[in-house]
Amino acid sequence: MNNNIIELSDLSFSYGENQIFNKSNLSIKKNSFSLICGPNGAGKTTLLKLMMGLLKADCGTININQEDIGYVPQALNFDKEFPISVFEFVLLGALDKLSWLGRYSKKDKREADKLIHKMGLCHKKYKPIYTLSLGQLQRLLIANALLKQPSILLLDEPTASLDKESATQIFQQLIEIKKNTTILLITHQPPEDLSAIDRVIYIHKEIQDLDAEEICRHYPLGLSHGKGGVDHD
Numbered sequence: 001m002n003n004n005i006i007e008l009s010d011l012s013f014s015y016g017e018n019q020i021f022n023k024s025n026l027s028i029k030k031n032s033f034s035l036i037c038g039p040n041g042a043g044k045t046t047l048l049k050l051m052m053g054l055l056k057a058d059c060g061t062i063n064i065n066q067e068d069i070g071y072v073p074q075a076l077n078f079d080k081e082f083p084i085s086v087f088e089f090v091l092l093g094a095l096d097k098l099s100w101l102g103r104y105s106k107k108d109k110r111e112a113d114k115l116i117h118k119m120g121l122c123h124k125k126y127k128p129i130y131t132l133s134l135g136q137l138q139r140l141l142i143a144n145a146l147l148k149q150p151s152i153l154l155l156d157e158p159t160a161s162l163d164k165e166s167a168t169q170i171f172q173q174l175i176e177i178k179k180n181t182t183i184l185l186i187t188h189q190p191p192e193d194l195s196a197i198d199r200v201i202y203i204h205k206e207i208q209d210l211d212a213e214e215i216c217r218h219y220p221l222g223l224s225h226g227k228g229g230v231d232h233d
């Protein structure tokens, strides 16, 4: 599969009559950082769910050259109503590494601590997750996914409810792990500094794979320079 870690070929997917993808193609290089952008309802979340195997393509193929995928779901869609603490939830990221006694290793607990600290959740460590605000829940979901140190990390609007400073911090943390991680991140607010971003996958009826520089500064208004010129929503 050459240097590509993810390859979609002739991918089609519909929810009933609502066609989302029609023979779309996309290749993602190993250890690249891609933003996934596009208007509401375009199919960004659907694309990640197809990659995760949570949805099945109607036709076409999805090849993923790695098994350990971390997924940060869209926080608004996440049901946080179970009685589990912040610390326990972050540790769930290491569930597949449990000892035969069913215990987490000291190393995983230390890592979980570090991530809770990095995400600014220390004061919530032993609190149930339903006590978190939306922004805190987003940080929690990121910490949970990072604990696993996945080869591929898929994030669905992880900065949507974060203030600007927190969003920048999250981008910085992702850039730190980029050396060993292929990152695909859905966002409606691209960072101001696009230098660490390799590709922008723009979804709107089709999937366009663009250079980060091709994305116009007006993007948040719904304008982008696609391969075929300027595209107005």
Ligand SMILES: Nc1ncnc2c1ncn2[C@@H]1O[C@H](COP(=O)(O)OP(=O)(O)OP(=O)(O)O)[C@@H](O)[C@H]1O
Binding pocket: 015, 018, 020, 038, 039, 040, 041, 042, 043, 044, 045, 046, 047
């Ligand atoms: N489970 C479902 N059943 C039927 N239709 C769905 C389902 N999930 C999503 N859709 C529809 O599919 C389209 C794509 O949805 P998706 O959630 O992938 O969009 P999105 O690009 O992630 O949007 P947003 O920016 O609002 O998160 C939308 O029209 C949505 O209404």
Ligand SMILES: [Mg+2]
Binding pocket: 044, 045, 046, 074, 156
């Ligand atoms: Mg979505």
